Amino acid sequence: xxxxxxxxxxxxxxxxxxxxxxxxxxxxxxxxxxxxxxxxxxxxxxxxxxxxxxxxxxxxxxxxxxxxxxxxxxxxxxxxxxxxxxxxxxxxxxxxxxxxxxxxxxxxxxxxxxxxxxxxxxxxxxxxxxxxxxxxxxxxxxxxxxxxxxxxxxxxxxxxxxxxxxxxxxxxxxxxxxxxxxxxxxxxxxxxxxxxxxxxxxxxxxxxxxxxxxxxxxxxxxxxxxxxxxxxxxxxxxxxxxxxxxxxxxxxxxxxxxxxxxxxxxxxxxxxxxxxxxxxxxxxxxxxxxxxxxxxxxxxxxxxxxx
Numbered sequence: 001x002x003x004x005x006x007x008x009x010x011x012x013x014x015x016x017x018x019x020x021x022x023x024x025x026x027x028x029x030x031x032x033x034x035x036x037x038x039x040x041x042x043x044x045x046x047x048x049x050x051x052x053x054x055x056x057x058x059x060x061x062x063x064x065x066x067x068x069x070x071x072x073x074x075x076x077x078x079x080x081x082x083x084x085x086x087x088x089x090x091x092x093x094x095x096x097x098x099x100x101x102x103x104x105x106x107x108x109x110x111x112x113x114x115x116x117x118x119x120x121x122x123x124x125x126x127x128x129x130x131x132x133x134x135x136x137x138x139x140x141x142x143x144x145x146x147x148x149x150x151x152x153x154x155x156x157x158x159x160x161x162x163x164x165x166x167x168x169x170x171x172x173x174x175x176x177x178x179x180x181x182x183x184x185x186x187x188x189x190x191x192x193x194x195x196x197x198x199x200x201x202x203x204x205x206x207x208x209x210x211x212x213x214x215x216x217x218x219x220x221x222x223x224x225x226x227x228x229x230x231x232x233x234x235x236x237x238x239x240x241x242x243x244x245x246x247x248x249x250x251x252x253x254x255x256x257x258x259x260x261x262x263x264x265x266x267x268x269x270x271x272x273x274x275x276x277x278x279x280x281x282x283x284x285x286x287x288x289x290x291x292x293x294x295x296x297x298x299x300x301x302x303x304x305x306x307x
């Protein structure tokens with residue numbers, strides 16, 4: 001009987017593992033196909049890609065799109081701006097989020113439950129786009145780099161994750177011992193809490209950094225000077241031009257010969273460089289993420305613990 005039960009268990013486990021592997025394989029294909037397609041399209045003839053001739057591997061390989069990108073100065077301006085916004089903005093995010101999360105994790109902070117409710121309200125309600133725009137304008141931050149760095153300085157979700165880490169991963173007795181030794185709150189955080197918080201610091205850096213890198217909506221609303229545009233805003237502009245040109249020609253809208261030629265040239269140019277820009281914009285995150293993956297997994301687990 002025991003032998004039969006063991007054999008049935010092995011068969012069931014084998015079926016279960018097979019199903020899991022098949023599902024993982026399907027997920028891998030679903031996730032990898034768009035990446036491979038975009039990479040292949042960036043090296044392919046844009047007309048062949050637009051015509052649907054390419055399925056996965058490059059067709060009529062060409063470096064013309066990347067050559068054009070090298071001459072497109074605004075792309076590199078956007079790249080520089082995005083790197084600046086990501087680095088400076090992420091540092092400001094950490095400087096605001098981690099001390100606040102530490103304060104919210106302290107058991108001796110009076111009214112911390114009510115403060116947490118106050119923070120959480122902002123996750124579900126906002127003042128709205130127009131009041132926000134008027135507020136930024138009244139502060140004199142419109143069309144400045146400062147509005148990009150200050151906007152979204154603290155994410156409530158990240159605040160909760162960091163607070164949970166401080167409450168569950170760092171013993172309260174260490175802080176009590178530091179108080180007995182004469183440390184104030186700033187010394188406790190700077191000399192004890194922060195050095196012991198490498199994991200959560202890396203997780204917050206990843207969360208905020210990816211958000212800063214991919215951001216374009218706030219910049220689209222508050223920035224007018226193209227020299228301050230991030231890379232994602234230029235990418236959106238290129239994709240919009242490509243879509244508009246295709247839609248206009250497909251709808252049979254009436255244009256003069258010169259306008260039609262301009263639309264065709266605009267569509268060809270946009271198709272030529274858009275996949276290359278997508279590759280360049282995604283490449284830094286794809287390179288960085290494998291090195292931070294283990295910390296990212298820790299961050300997901302931290303967020304699942306309620307404190």
